[in-house]
Amino acid sequence: xxxxxxxxxxxxxxxxxxxxxxxxxxxxxxxxxxxxxxxxxxxxxxxxxxxxxxxxxxxxxxxxxxxxxxxxxxxxxxxxxxxxxxxxxxxxxxxxxxxxxxxxxxxxxxxxxxxxxxxxxxxxxxxxxxxxxxxxxxxxxxxxxxxxxxxxxxxxxxxxxxxxxxxxxxxxxxxxxxxxxxxxxxxxxxxxxxxxxxxxxxxxxxxxxxxxxxxxxxxxxxxxxxxxxxxxxxxxxxxxxxxxxxxxxxxxxxxxxxxxxxxxxxxxxxxxxxxxxxxxxxxxxxxxxxxxxxxx
Amino acid sequence: xxxxxxxxxxxxxxxxxxxxxxxxxxxxxxxxxxxxxxxxxxxxxxxxxxxxxxxxxxxxxxxxxxxxxxxxxxxxxxxxxxxxxxxxxxxxxxxxxxxxxxxxxxxxxxxxxxxxxxxxxxxxxxxxxxxxxxxxxxxxxxxxxxxxxxxxxxxxxxxxxxxxxxxxxxxxxxxxxxxxxxxxxxxxxxxxxxxxxxxxxxxxxxxxxxxxxxxxxxxxxxxxxxxxxxxxxxxxxxxxxxxxxxxxxxxxxxxxxxxxxxxxxxxxxxxxxxxxxxxxxxxxxxxxxxxxx
Numbered sequence: 001x002x003x004x005x006x007x008x009x010x011x012x013x014x015x016x017x018x019x020x021x022x023x024x025x026x027x028x029x030x031x032x033x034x035x036x037x038x039x040x041x042x043x044x045x046x047x048x049x050x051x052x053x054x055x056x057x058x059x060x061x062x063x064x065x066x067x068x069x070x071x072x073x074x075x076x077x078x079x080x081x082x083x084x085x086x087x088x089x090x091x092x093x094x095x096x097x098x099x100x101x102x103x104x105x106x107x108x109x110x111x112x113x114x115x116x117x118x119x120x121x122x123x124x125x126x127x128x129x130x131x132x133x134x135x136x137x138x139x140x141x142x143x144x145x146x147x148x149x150x151x152x153x154x155x156x157x158x159x160x161x162x163x164x165x166x167x168x169x170x171x172x173x174x175x176x177x178x179x180x181x182x183x184x185x186x187x188x189x190x191x192x193x194x195x196x197x198x199x200x201x202x203x204x205x206x207x208x209x210x211x212x213x214x215x216x217x218x219x220x221x222x223x224x225x226x227x228x229x230x231x232x233x234x235x236x237x238x239x240x241x242x243x244x245x246x247x248x249x250x251x252x253x254x255x256x257x258x259x260x261x262x263x264x265x266x267x268x269x270x271x272x273x274x275x276x277x278x279x280x281x282x283x284x285x286x287x288x289x290x291x292x293x294x295x296x
Numbered sequence: 297x298x299x300x301x302x303x304x305x306x307x308x309x310x311x312x313x314x315x316x317x318x319x320x321x322x323x324x325x326x327x328x329x330x331x332x333x334x335x336x337x338x339x340x341x342x343x344x345x346x347x348x349x350x351x352x353x354x355x356x357x358x359x360x361x362x363x364x365x366x367x368x369x370x371x372x373x374x375x376x377x378x379x380x381x382x383x384x385x386x387x388x389x390x391x392x393x394x395x396x397x398x399x400x401x402x403x404x405x406x407x408x409x410x411x412x413x414x415x416x417x418x419x420x421x422x423x424x425x426x427x428x429x430x431x432x433x434x435x436x437x438x439x440x441x442x443x444x445x446x447x448x449x450x451x452x453x454x455x456x457x458x459x460x461x462x463x464x465x466x467x468x469x470x471x472x473x474x475x476x477x478x479x480x481x482x483x484x485x486x487x488x489x490x491x492x493x494x495x496x497x498x499x500x501x502x503x504x505x506x507x508x509x510x511x512x513x514x515x516x517x518x519x520x521x522x523x524x525x526x527x528x529x530x531x532x533x534x535x536x537x538x539x540x541x542x543x544x545x546x547x548x549x550x551x552x553x554x555x556x557x558x559x560x561x562x563x564x565x566x567x568x569x570x571x572x573x574x575x576x577x578x579x580x581x582x583x584x585x586x587x588x589x
Contacts, residue, residue: 190305
């Protein structure tokens with residue numbers, strides 16, 4: 001599927017506007033987008049955080065949880081099917097329920113009809129307008145998985161605001177960090193043609209890509225939920241920290257972006273920050289911080 | 297602490313995005329309600345003109361209806377300015393004079409000052425306020441009747457400054473289904489209005505609720521919107537404590553006055569309190585979006 005010979009991947013960023021609480025409708029719209037992305041040559045389609053359910057779910061979390069490791073996963077069968085038939089990978093967000101009835105803000109990756117990864121969001125914002133920890137349980141790590149020879153890590157929204165998450169991901173071997181989010185548009189500044197929140201995101205993404213020498217793919221949603229609008233601006237940042245493709249703020253749509261993995265080779269050779277990273281030193285310092293904090 | 301933190305301006309660079317955002321909000325929330333139209337009260341002032349311009353951009357002129365609801369003491373220029381807006385935008389409008397209802401209601405009271413239990417202020421002012429509130433609620437009542445009649449949502453026209461200061465009538469002008477300008481301070485409404493192309497006569501006149509002759513927001517409040525907005529931006533948006541705002545050079549009595557006003561009017565910004573009896577109570581632990589599906 002992914003042509004390692006020329007080291008390029010075609011990725012579709014699906015800047016969707018999910019219908020809050022309507023799993024069925026969202027599955028339908030995901031399939032339409034996946035099919036049309038395939039026609040345009042996409043090998044992976046990436047949807048935003050909680051793309052199959054909507055974001056500010058409140059008590060609806062209870063109704064929308066799916067145990068993806070049980071028969072309940074049949075609800076996603078149409079997505080597995082289209083992924084298999086079209087030989088395409090799909091990354092989408094859903095409310096996960098485990099066998100012990102805990103709920104997670106999760107993201108699955110289905111490739112060629114098979115579930116190959118689930119990321120449970122670790123950092124659940126519960127401040128200001130957010131109340132995720134009220135409903136969800138925290139995930140327990142940042143995994144890296146292999147998608148046809150390419151190493152990928154998924155971070156969900158707030159995960160990426162903790163720089164330790166991308167540090168872990170790249171040191172585990174991630175070449176591409178995918179950040180799916182549902183980031184509300186907020187804050188304006190004179191002379192700035194974007195929301196302050198979008199501006200902060202772009203600075204963060206550029207820092208992650210440049211200093212960790214990886215591709216960063218950011219897929220944010222649009223649309224409104226009870227007056228709160230999401231800021232879109234999905235983009236691809238290359239390991240040189242430059243924005244390679246970028247979508248409109250606040251309008252739904254898709255773009256296909258070609259990632260050239262040779263750039264990783266080039267950037268990591270020129271600026272070998274990752275090679276020189278001293279994990280033992282970091283570990284020693286972290287252990288000492290944790291030890292000392294016990295006596296604070 | 298950064299002393300230069302100040303209320304951000306709506307300018308030519310951020311206006312296109314804010315405009316699109318507010319139009320998307322109107323469209324999205326109207327469509328989610330299964331409707332395609334809005335109705336709003338047009339006073340001739342800058343706030344309702346701004347809401348009206350945004351609604352027409354969002355939904356098209358055929359899907360916006362304005363109600364002009366003068367009282368006998370309303371200034372003639374208010375009516376002229378409201379008509380200027382409807383003519384400019386080419387939208388349908390109705391004029392519904394509320395003088396009869398209001399006068400009929402108050403006719404039965406012979407001595408309002410004695411009948412009022414609000415003894416701490418003079419009878420004259422009590423009557424003025426009661427009449428003002430009654431007018432605001434009469435207009436709301438008509439708007440909601442038209443909402444049903446025209447299959448349209450009521451579009452709100454209160455800005456963030458008046459909502460925070462409680463300078464509005466509970467279940468009157470503050471009532472609506474959707475409010476595109478409720479998170480925009482009055483100072484920013486002026487900037488928004490310039491970019492929306494609202495007529496200068498509307499932008500330049502002193503702000504007034506026009507509930508009685510010669511009424512002025514700023515003389516009633518005791519400070520200008522500019523001062524209040526600069527202070528409220530720090531208090532609310534930036535979450536600075538009043539003493540910090542005062543330390544930045546703002547007048548102590550105005551900061552305290554504004555902070556008290558915001559606290560005292562909190563009830564106007566919330567739904568009625570419900571006594572919890574059951575295990576799951578509306579809006580306490582029965583929690584869903586209004587856009588629940």
